[in-house]
Amino acid sequence: MNSSTFPPVSWTGIDDVVIVGGGLAGLFCALKLSPRPVTVLAAAPIGQGASSAWAQGGIAAAVSEGDTAESHLSDTLAAGAGLVDERIARMMVEEGPARIDDLLAYGVPFDRDLEGRLALSREAAHSTRRVVRVRGDMAGRAIMEALIAAVRQTPSIRVMEGYVVEDLVSEGRYIAGVVARPDAGRATQRVTFPARAVVLCTGGIGHLYRVTTNPFEARGGGMGMAARAGAVIADAEFVQFHPTxxxxxxxxxxxxxxxxxxxxxxxxxxxxxxxxxxxxxxxxxxxxxxxxxxxxxxxxxxxxxxxxxxxxxxxxxxxxxxxxxxxxxxxxxxxxxxxxxxxxxxHYHMGGILTDAQGRTSLDGLWAAGEVTSTGAHGANRLASNSLLEAVVFAARIAEDIQGLLPTPKLNDWGGLSEESDDVFTIEDSPPLKRLRAIMSDKVGVVRERGALVAAIREIAELQAAGNRLRFANIVATAKLIAVAALKREESRGSHYRSDFPETAPGRPSRSYLTLQDADAVIRDIAG
Structure with a gap:
């Protein structure tokens, strides 16, 4: 925890908005909520545990004279293999240029040509050059550096670094806060943070697989945590592998x-x-x-x-x-x-916590943005460099929605210490996590088929039954949802390829929706 990120001494309590995650979506949402007091809980020092900082290509937006939102939408729909929610995608690409302006205002040094116009790259499946970049391949790092500087200078944002969030606090049908473990997850004593609004920006699932471009922290914990609380998960089977x-x-x-x-x-x-x-x-x-x-x-x-x-x-x-x-x-x-x-x-997970156009999940009091979500904007296959765009567009929308629903900030008393736990964080993968990564890579990877998926689901269920650690339970829940969704989709579409169903199913495609209860029913059928 970095004491320099705390607000002035006049701060009298914990604010009513808690953002979980210090990546692009989390920081952008906090800035958009300013001057409303917010707390950002980050497992690692902000910028270090987020995939956003590693993004090389840039952020896609129709900002050139010859480009249009319609063209960007068309490319997004084509890449998404029939599963893109056109209404959501249209909203995203139309709001993209305004979010680029926001990033410029926060100090992001996007490349420019000799005439001062934004320099643009073309990436796979884009019909034109529309990827705004920084020094060719340093966009993610530069965006994060600019936002971190802006956050450090904003007194209404309190960043609590080294707090690993492990659980959501439920009161009836409302999410009323989070439980986190200090000291980068190493502490045995946990801390409860009450909140009227929780925003999950916890990133993706890459570290569930043996070969990934994602940081260690991207293990699907946020998605699993929301699923354990009852949230609906959408399109979990669609895992994008970066080719190179x-x-x-x-x-x-x-x-x-x-x-x-x-x-x-x-x-x-x-x-x-x-x-x-x-x-x-x-x-x-x-x-x-x-x-x-x-x-x-x-x-x-x-x-x-x-x-x-x-x-x-x-x-x-x-x-x-x-x-x-x-x-x-x-x-x-x-x-x-x-x-x-x-x-x-x-590289990227198109599936995640189901959200609507305002970033609301199926649980009251819980919003989500970034890779932990499934907004429908990416469909079965994300168009290159649309991920950073989605993160900033929905982070801004969440901030606007929270301000509209909860116009008056409320300071809560610190929830205080929760129960002790010996589920202590280690920097190395535990033996169960190593086994899980091997299962996912070998049986739920680039090419899938029924026999391997059934075997994976059984092995994941065994890991779940053998484990009693809350943090690992979140991770296993995510792996289970991905494997079950992949088994249920008996076709090949976008990033999901079944060697036993190599063709795309005819007719109107449908997105997949699962809860943990649904996934457990599938497991019972397999076992029975």
Missing amino acids: AIDVGRDPAPLATEALRGDGATLVDRDGHRFMLDLHPDGELAPRDIVARGIFRQVQSGKGAFLDCTRAVGARFPEIFPTVYGYCKEAGIDPVHDPIPVVPAV
């Missing part, structure tokens, strides 16, 4: 940004064959799920997959893509002259 994680054995895996392929880099096998042209007319710029499966099959076959940037980028690599260049050099790879070995890695 750098295959050097690191955890998390460093990412070779999609912007490299947007600038002409190609995917080749060991013999130099450009294999993506055999699979899709757009080649390397095909939708991410197609590229991920193409690379997966190459790696499985032993032919390998490599991102060749030597011709398209070449000597400009260190200047244009400094982050990726640094990753490669650390691994002993010279991307100016040598192809980069790549492998698919879990």
